[in-house]
Amino acid sequence: MRIRLADVTKRYLREGSLRVASDEPPALDHISLDIADGETVSVVGPSGCGKSTLLRLVAGLETADCGTVHYDEHDVADVAPQDRGIGMVFQDYALYPTMKGAGNLKYYFDVHRRTEDEARARAKEIADIMGVGFELLLGQQTTTLSGGEQQRVAIARCIVRDPTLFLMDEPIVNLDAKLRESTRMEMAKLLKRYGITTMFVTHDQQEAVFMGDRIALMRAGRVVQIGTFDELYYSPVNLFVATFFGSRPLAVLPATVADRTVRFGEAAWPLPAVLADRLEPGPVRIGVRPEAWRFAGAESGGGARMAVDRIESVPAERLTLAHGTVSGARVTVVAPAGTAGDVLWLTPDWEAATFFAADGEHALHTPGAPEFF
Amino acid sequence: MTTDTAVADATAAEDGAQPPATPSRSRRRRRQLWIFLAPAVLLNLVWGWYPLATSFVLSFTDARLRGDVTFTGFESYERMINDPLVAQAFRVSIIFAVLSIVLTFVVPILVAILLMEMPRRTMRWMMLLWFLPLSSVGTAILWRYVYNTDYGLLQSIATGLGFDRQPFLNSSDQVLFWLVIPGLVLYGPGLIYLATLQSVPTSYYEAAEIEGAGFWRKIWTISLPRMRPVILMMLMFAVIGNLQQFEWPMLMTDGGPGGASRTAVMYVYDILNQLRYADATALSILLFALIMLVVAVMRFAIREDPDAPPRRSLRELVTRKGDH
Amino acid sequence: MTITASRLTKRFGDKAAVDGVDFEVGESEFFVLVGPSGCGKTTTLRMIAGLESIDDGELRMNSVVVNETRPRDRDIAMVFQDYAIFPHLSVHENIAYGLRSRRLASSVIRQRVPDAAATFRIEHLLRRKPRQLSGGERQRVALARALVRDAQAYLYDEPLSNLDAQLRHQAREDILALHQRQRKPTVYVTHDQSEAMSMADRMAVMRSGRIEQVGTPRELYENPVSTFVAYFIGTPSINLFQATLRAEVEDVWLEAPAFSLRLPPSRARALAGHVGGPITAGIRPEDLHPPRQAPFEVGEHNTMTARVDLVEPTTAGSTVYATMPGPAGDLDVAASFGARLPDRFVGQEVPLAVDLEKVHLFDAVTERSVLVDARAA
Known part of the structure; x- marks a missing residue:
C-alpha cells in the first residue's frame, strides 16, 4: 500500500492551557511524505523531533490539525485506527500480560469472531514465517519471555492480522546491543520476505540505515531530508544531516x-x-x-x-x-x-x-x- | 528553506488545493467525552453546587421551617458575628486545628520514613495495619472510655504513677489537647507518604550514600524534598479537615465542658437543631470563607513543586525587563 | 589505588548472580565489564561500590579488604545509568552534594564546583534545576559531581545508554578525559561491546555470573577463548559454522556442506587431537573478502560461495548478508566489504575469499578455543 502525507501539521496543547499557543513550535510542521508500496522508510531523528507523533498520526492515534493522510487513494481522516488495517509494534511491545504468546496471537480472531480453526491455521502460518523456535514461545506466558522473545511475539501478533501497513516505534530499543543486532537482521529479512509497506521509527542512525530503503531525517517537527543512505551521507542538505549520519x-x-x-x-x-x-x-x-x-x-x-x-x-x-x-x-x-x-x-x-x-x-x-x- | 527541496517531490503530488482539516472524528470523540462525563457533572451540580448556592442565598434571608421567606440582607451575619458563642466556636476550631497539626501531623511522616528503613516484610505488615478499616466513631467511643475520669485506662496509669487524679476531658483548659491525641494512632496519611517514598528512585539514595551522606542527611536532602508536594497537600487537607472538626468532640465531649470543645461546625449543628436555618447557613458561609482564606494564603505562600526552577525575585524581573 | 576481586560471589535466593569472579584493576587503569543483560556485570559493579553486600569472596582496595566497608567510606565516585542527580537541587548543589556531605569549607566548595562544572562545559548552568537541562547536560552534571570530590576510584554503570547517538561520542570523550586527568582505577559497565572496545585499557566479558575472558580489546578480538567471546566481540558478529576436520597428506581441511577450506600450517599444527572430529569454525565478517580485493592469494582452497540477501551500506563500504546451504536449513553469513557491493548482486551467488590465517576454531562440545592456550583465559 502506498502512503502519502500532504502538508500535515499537528500542534499539541501546552500543559495547563486550553488553547493552542501559536508561538509554540508545532509537533509536526508541514510534513509531506510519499512511501511507495512495499517500501520501508526509516524515520529517524533526535528525541523530541516528532518522529513518534508522525507514526501515531499515520496510525490514526493522533489527528492532524491540517493536511491529509492517504492510504492508496483513500483519505483516512475519518477511519478509526482499528479499521485501518495496520500492524503496530511498540517500544514496550504492549503484549497482553495475562495471556500466553498464543493467546496474544489469537486475540484478533476472538475480537473479530473468526473460527477457532481459522485462528489456528493462521497461527501456524505465522510460526513458519517467524522461523525457528517460534512455536515454543507461543506456549509461554508473555511475562516470562525475554525482551527479544517478547518482541518476536509482538511482531507476530501484527502479522497475524495481515496488515497492509507496518508501523514500528523503536521496536528494539529496549534490547541490549548484541541482541539488537541479531533482531534487526531478523526483522529486515522478514520485511523483505513479507514485502509490506513499513514505517520504522528509531533514534539510532545505524538502525535507520539498516532497516530503511529510504531514510527520513526529522528535526523539530520537520523532515529535513529524505533519501537513501548515500544521498544523506554524501549529499546532506545541511550540517545537521551531515553530523547526524556516520x-x-x-x-x-x-x-x-x-x-x-x-x-x-x-x-x-x-x-x-x-x-x-x-x-x-x-x-x-x-x-x-x-x-x-x-x-x-x-x-x-x-x-x-x-x-x-x-x-x-x-x-x-x-x-x-x-x-x-x-x-x-x-x-x-x-x-x-x-x-x-x-x-x-x-x-x-x-x-x-x-x-x-x-x-x-x-x-x-x-x-x-x-x-x- | 532547505527542507522544501528535500520534500519537493513528495509535495508535488498534492499541488496546493488542500481541503481544510476534517476534524469530524475529533468532534465525535469530544461528544463521547461529554457523554462519559455527564453523570459525574450532573451529580456534582445537584449534590454539590446547588446546595452551596442555595445556602448562600438562604444566608441572606430569614428562612424558617415554615412560612414565607423574606430577604433580610446581612441580618443573620450581623447576629452571628455578634454572638459570643460564635467567636468561642471559631476559637475552639482554630485551636483544635493548630494543636492537631502540631501534635499529629509530623508523626506519620516520620513513621513512613523509618518504615522505609525496615525490612520489606515489616513494612508490609505495617501497611496492612494501616489499610485495616478503622471506624472513627468506634475509635472515638473507645477513647471516651480511655479518658473516663473514674475507671479509664489513662486515669489508672496516672494514679498508678503517683499523680493526682486528672480531669482529662472535664477540664476546659485541657479538653482540646486530649481530643487531638487520638489522631496520633490514625496513620492514614502515612500510607500516602510511604507510597511517595517508594516512588523515589533508589539510585538517589545510593548516589547520596556514595557521595558520603549519612542517614539524616539522606532524609533531609532526599526523602523530605521528594515528599514535599504530598506533605503540602496533606497539610492542606489537614487544615481543611480540622477546621471542620465535628465528630470527635461530638462523640467524646458533646462540646463540653461549658462549650470549651464546641467547634464551629458543632455550633452550626446546634443552631440547625434550633431550626434557625438562616443563621446556620450564615455561619457556614463564614466558616467557608475562613477556610478559603487559609487555603488561598497557603497556596500563595508555599511553592509545591520542589523541582521547579527558583522563582525570580521581583527585582530580577524588573532588571531583566530593562535589558530588553 | 588498585581494586582486586577474588572469588567475588553474590546470590539472589538460590541463584548466583555473580559466581566467583576474579579480576584486578590496576593503578590508573580503565577496566570495562561487558556482557549481555543479566550477566552480573552491574551486580559486580554494585559490590565494588558497596551498594550490594558480598556473599562470598573478597574485595580489596589497595590490599585492604573492604567487604564490610560502607559505601561512603570507600571513597569512590559513581555515575549511574539514570545519572541519579537530584531533581530538587540546583546544578550547583548537585555537584556540591558530596563536598557538603563531607563537611568541606564553603570557600572550598565555591571554588571547586565551578571548576568541575567548567571541565564539562556546564558552568553557565549552575543555577538551573535538572528539569531545565537536556539529557546530555544532565549526564555532564553527574560527571562533574563525580569529578569534584577527587575520589580514589571511579565507577560507571552504563552511563551512555540514555543518550542519543550523537551525544554519545562527546560523552565518551568526556569520560576518557576525566580519566586522563584523574588517573584513578575506573570500572565501567556496558552491554555495548563497541563502547567497551573503544574505551577499555582492559576488559572482562561476562556471561551468567562468570568472567569468560579478561584482556585488552585487541587480545579479546584476536584470540577469543570461547565461541561466546568470539560472538560477543565485533559487529557484525562472527560467523560460526559446524564443520569437521579432515586430514589429507600434509594438510588439514575444514569441511562443511557449503565449503571446504584448507587450513594454513600455523593453524593445522594446533589441531592434532581434533582431526577427524567435529569442530566449530568462526570466521569474522571482516575476514571475508571479494576475491579480487583480498590481500592474499585466492584459490579453490580458501573460497566459499553464498547467496546475497541484503546489502547494508556502511561508511567504509558495505556489509553483505548472505546464506549458504547447511546441514539443516540455510546458514547465515555476514561479510564486511571495504567497497560497496552493487544492489544487482542481491539474490546472486557470490564467491567469498576467506582469510584462513584468521579463522578461529573451537571445540564443538566445550565451545572453548582449540587455538588459544588455556592459560590466556
Missing part, C-alpha cells in the same frame, strides 16, 4: 575562502578548480569525515596541525583512530596503522569534503557518492 563524528572547521585558497587556522590550501569556481569568497564551514583526510607524515609537512589526545585502535574495522583538536575544533580521523605521537599533519580530501555556509547551516557544496566500482 558512526564517528564529522569534523567541522570554520574557514575562509579567498583567492582560490581556503584558510583554516594556521593552514592554507589551494582549492581544486572545481571548488574554487563554485565557492564565493568569504567565511565557510568545512565538514570532513574521519575517513576523508590525507596525511603528511609526522614532521611539519604542511597542512593543519592536529594535537592528538588519544589514539584508538578498532580491530574489527582494522582502523586506527586519532582523536584530538585542530585549531580548537574537535577532530576524529582515521589514521594510518601504526600512527603514534602527539601531532599529526592533515589535509582534507577535497573530493570528499562538504562545504557549509558559515552563518546558516545549509550546504554550499557536497561531494556526492563516490564511485565504488
Whole structure:
C-alpha cells in the first residue's frame, strides 16, 4: 500500500492551557511524505523531533490539525485506527500480560469472531514465517519471555492480522546491543520476505540505515531530508544531516575562502578548480569525515596541525583512530596503522569534503557518492 | 528553506488545493467525552453546587421551617458575628486545628520514613495495619472510655504513677489537647507518604550514600524534598479537615465542658437543631470563607513543586525587563 | 589505588548472580565489564561500590579488604545509568552534594564546583534545576559531581545508554578525559561491546555470573577463548559454522556442506587431537573478502560461495548478508566489504575469499578455543 502525507501539521496543547499557543513550535510542521508500496522508510531523528507523533498520526492515534493522510487513494481522516488495517509494534511491545504468546496471537480472531480453526491455521502460518523456535514461545506466558522473545511475539501478533501497513516505534530499543543486532537482521529479512509497506521509527542512525530503503531525517517537527543512505551521507542538505549520519563524528572547521585558497587556522590550501569556481569568497564551514583526510607524515609537512589526545585502535574495522583538536575544533580521523605521537599533519580530501555556509547551516557544496566500482 | 527541496517531490503530488482539516472524528470523540462525563457533572451540580448556592442565598434571608421567606440582607451575619458563642466556636476550631497539626501531623511522616528503613516484610505488615478499616466513631467511643475520669485506662496509669487524679476531658483548659491525641494512632496519611517514598528512585539514595551522606542527611536532602508536594497537600487537607472538626468532640465531649470543645461546625449543628436555618447557613458561609482564606494564603505562600526552577525575585524581573 | 576481586560471589535466593569472579584493576587503569543483560556485570559493579553486600569472596582496595566497608567510606565516585542527580537541587548543589556531605569549607566548595562544572562545559548552568537541562547536560552534571570530590576510584554503570547517538561520542570523550586527568582505577559497565572496545585499557566479558575472558580489546578480538567471546566481540558478529576436520597428506581441511577450506600450517599444527572430529569454525565478517580485493592469494582452497540477501551500506563500504546451504536449513553469513557491493548482486551467488590465517576454531562440545592456550583465559 502506498502512503502519502500532504502538508500535515499537528500542534499539541501546552500543559495547563486550553488553547493552542501559536508561538509554540508545532509537533509536526508541514510534513509531506510519499512511501511507495512495499517500501520501508526509516524515520529517524533526535528525541523530541516528532518522529513518534508522525507514526501515531499515520496510525490514526493522533489527528492532524491540517493536511491529509492517504492510504492508496483513500483519505483516512475519518477511519478509526482499528479499521485501518495496520500492524503496530511498540517500544514496550504492549503484549497482553495475562495471556500466553498464543493467546496474544489469537486475540484478533476472538475480537473479530473468526473460527477457532481459522485462528489456528493462521497461527501456524505465522510460526513458519517467524522461523525457528517460534512455536515454543507461543506456549509461554508473555511475562516470562525475554525482551527479544517478547518482541518476536509482538511482531507476530501484527502479522497475524495481515496488515497492509507496518508501523514500528523503536521496536528494539529496549534490547541490549548484541541482541539488537541479531533482531534487526531478523526483522529486515522478514520485511523483505513479507514485502509490506513499513514505517520504522528509531533514534539510532545505524538502525535507520539498516532497516530503511529510504531514510527520513526529522528535526523539530520537520523532515529535513529524505533519501537513501548515500544521498544523506554524501549529499546532506545541511550540517545537521551531515553530523547526524556516520558512526564517528564529522569534523567541522570554520574557514575562509579567498583567492582560490581556503584558510583554516594556521593552514592554507589551494582549492581544486572545481571548488574554487563554485565557492564565493568569504567565511565557510568545512565538514570532513574521519575517513576523508590525507596525511603528511609526522614532521611539519604542511597542512593543519592536529594535537592528538588519544589514539584508538578498532580491530574489527582494522582502523586506527586519532582523536584530538585542530585549531580548537574537535577532530576524529582515521589514521594510518601504526600512527603514534602527539601531532599529526592533515589535509582534507577535497573530493570528499562538504562545504557549509558559515552563518546558516545549509550546504554550499557536497561531494556526492563516490564511485565504488 | 532547505527542507522544501528535500520534500519537493513528495509535495508535488498534492499541488496546493488542500481541503481544510476534517476534524469530524475529533468532534465525535469530544461528544463521547461529554457523554462519559455527564453523570459525574450532573451529580456534582445537584449534590454539590446547588446546595452551596442555595445556602448562600438562604444566608441572606430569614428562612424558617415554615412560612414565607423574606430577604433580610446581612441580618443573620450581623447576629452571628455578634454572638459570643460564635467567636468561642471559631476559637475552639482554630485551636483544635493548630494543636492537631502540631501534635499529629509530623508523626506519620516520620513513621513512613523509618518504615522505609525496615525490612520489606515489616513494612508490609505495617501497611496492612494501616489499610485495616478503622471506624472513627468506634475509635472515638473507645477513647471516651480511655479518658473516663473514674475507671479509664489513662486515669489508672496516672494514679498508678503517683499523680493526682486528672480531669482529662472535664477540664476546659485541657479538653482540646486530649481530643487531638487520638489522631496520633490514625496513620492514614502515612500510607500516602510511604507510597511517595517508594516512588523515589533508589539510585538517589545510593548516589547520596556514595557521595558520603549519612542517614539524616539522606532524609533531609532526599526523602523530605521528594515528599514535599504530598506533605503540602496533606497539610492542606489537614487544615481543611480540622477546621471542620465535628465528630470527635461530638462523640467524646458533646462540646463540653461549658462549650470549651464546641467547634464551629458543632455550633452550626446546634443552631440547625434550633431550626434557625438562616443563621446556620450564615455561619457556614463564614466558616467557608475562613477556610478559603487559609487555603488561598497557603497556596500563595508555599511553592509545591520542589523541582521547579527558583522563582525570580521581583527585582530580577524588573532588571531583566530593562535589558530588553 | 588498585581494586582486586577474588572469588567475588553474590546470590539472589538460590541463584548466583555473580559466581566467583576474579579480576584486578590496576593503578590508573580503565577496566570495562561487558556482557549481555543479566550477566552480573552491574551486580559486580554494585559490590565494588558497596551498594550490594558480598556473599562470598573478597574485595580489596589497595590490599585492604573492604567487604564490610560502607559505601561512603570507600571513597569512590559513581555515575549511574539514570545519572541519579537530584531533581530538587540546583546544578550547583548537585555537584556540591558530596563536598557538603563531607563537611568541606564553603570557600572550598565555591571554588571547586565551578571548576568541575567548567571541565564539562556546564558552568553557565549552575543555577538551573535538572528539569531545565537536556539529557546530555544532565549526564555532564553527574560527571562533574563525580569529578569534584577527587575520589580514589571511579565507577560507571552504563552511563551512555540514555543518550542519543550523537551525544554519545562527546560523552565518551568526556569520560576518557576525566580519566586522563584523574588517573584513578575506573570500572565501567556496558552491554555495548563497541563502547567497551573503544574505551577499555582492559576488559572482562561476562556471561551468567562468570568472567569468560579478561584482556585488552585487541587480545579479546584476536584470540577469543570461547565461541561466546568470539560472538560477543565485533559487529557484525562472527560467523560460526559446524564443520569437521579432515586430514589429507600434509594438510588439514575444514569441511562443511557449503565449503571446504584448507587450513594454513600455523593453524593445522594446533589441531592434532581434533582431526577427524567435529569442530566449530568462526570466521569474522571482516575476514571475508571479494576475491579480487583480498590481500592474499585466492584459490579453490580458501573460497566459499553464498547467496546475497541484503546489502547494508556502511561508511567504509558495505556489509553483505548472505546464506549458504547447511546441514539443516540455510546458514547465515555476514561479510564486511571495504567497497560497496552493487544492489544487482542481491539474490546472486557470490564467491567469498576467506582469510584462513584468521579463522578461529573451537571445540564443538566445550565451545572453548582449540587455538588459544588455556592459560590466556
